Amino acid sequence: MNANAPAAGTSLTEAFRGKRLILAASTGGHLAQLDQISRLIEPHPDSIWVTFDKPQSRSLLAERRHEFVDYISPRDFRNMLKARSTFRRLLASGEYEGIMSTGAAIALSALPFARRQRVPAVYVESVSRFDGPSLTGRIVSRLPGIQLRTQHSEWASRKWPYEFSVMDAFEPSGSNGPPAPIRRIFVTLGTIEPYRFDSMVDAVLRTAPADAEIVWQLGCTTRRDLPGTSFTEISAADFERYSVESDVVVTHSGVGSIMNLLALGSHVVVIPRRKSRNEHVDDHQEQVARDLGERGLCVVAEAPELTTADLVQASGLSAVPLGSTSSL
Structure with missing residues (x-):
């Protein structure tokens, strides 16, 4: 585990409130969930969002710092690898105190560099995964030093603790x-x-x-x-x-x-x-x-x-x- 990573049992709110973060997610539901989670956590306003250039992201992030990478479709390993240069550059700057992703494949571009830079990193599995982690989640779970969260208590474990579900808001x-x-x-x-x-x-x-x-x-x-x-x-x-x-x-x-x-x-x-x-x-x-x-x-x-x-x-x-x- 990273020396600066949130301790097991520490809530994301406690760990990341006020911190300057990299917030990475695919557009659509992944970005919507990350937006709602960020409103709960309240990171530093100079945090940066990394996602795809879509009408949703242009509207949602118009007043927030952001960078766009090429769209990564499911199983799109070519653009997944291409996006890694953006996260390598951002993390190497030393400006950011943590990185969080709700997936999907963009998480595999973002999170592997966190441990190398000793930056706390969290992957929150999508609320759409009711029976266990997605393919992305299973891969991320093998990366040392990445904190994991599920949004379903039914399959929570010590490795995948439950903290909240975005659907509980309605x-x-x-x-x-x-x-x-x-x-x-x-x-x-x-x-x-x-x-x-x-x-x-x-x-x-x-x-x-x-x-x-x-x-x-x-x-x-x-x-x-x-x-x-x-x-x-x-x-x-x-x-x-x-x-x-x-x-x-x-x-x-x-x-x-x-x-x-x-x-x-x-x-x-x-x-x-x-x-x-x-x-x-x-x-x-x-x-x-x-x-x-x-x-x-x-x-x-x-x-x-x-x-x-x-x-x-x-x-x-x-x-x-x-x-x-x-x-x-």
Whole structure:
């Protein structure tokens, strides 16, 4: 273990509050989780964020120090190795007092240099990993001196202690009204490359009311047969605007999208990507969706089974930050 690393049992808040950190994460859910964790920890304002150049990161980090590296797709070892030069340079400067990552592959670019520079380092496994660490987590766990955290107490251990879950920040609003007429729908498929999600698009086309106005954020699922307005990617500001203006939002089961939608009080239908349809590398999105459904935060459906009734049900369902229901 690094001489300056947080001691076992020390909370991240205690270890890193006020410290100048390197905060590294892939865009999407990983970056959204790291943002929420950083708000809990409150690192030094001169900390630096390292991620990909996407509308989400440009909006989120506009007022914060940041550097962009080339996008690293799942199992993209070429760009993973390429990004290492950025972290080598930042850590060699001696300016930073710690490094934290929520994954995914960018963590493997960032964390190996921490021990060499005697810089405390922490890897927080994604909340989407319900049964154990991801491939990245398993690899990182073999690196000496890296502190580990899980967001699920069910598989916590001495090696992977549990401290918090970002999803614990939300609860059902407790004031859900009757279902509303569905006039506006926002559909967001996320931006993970190179995985298309045509089954979700087809499900919305099949079930949306004929007169509904639809806005689509498609990522790499390029389509020419869609009604309404389509975008490949959108800024965080536009994501918020379309979410708030819609009667229902249909989203893939990506943690970043869901966290944003729950925080906005949106009426959400969650549809998980499936490995069997080549929509993701594995089926962890199904676990995320199931957990959200059990918490009563949204409506959950498989793409082939989505119904108009699911959309109607979601229009009367929303969530709020934990502890807010008592003031409603």
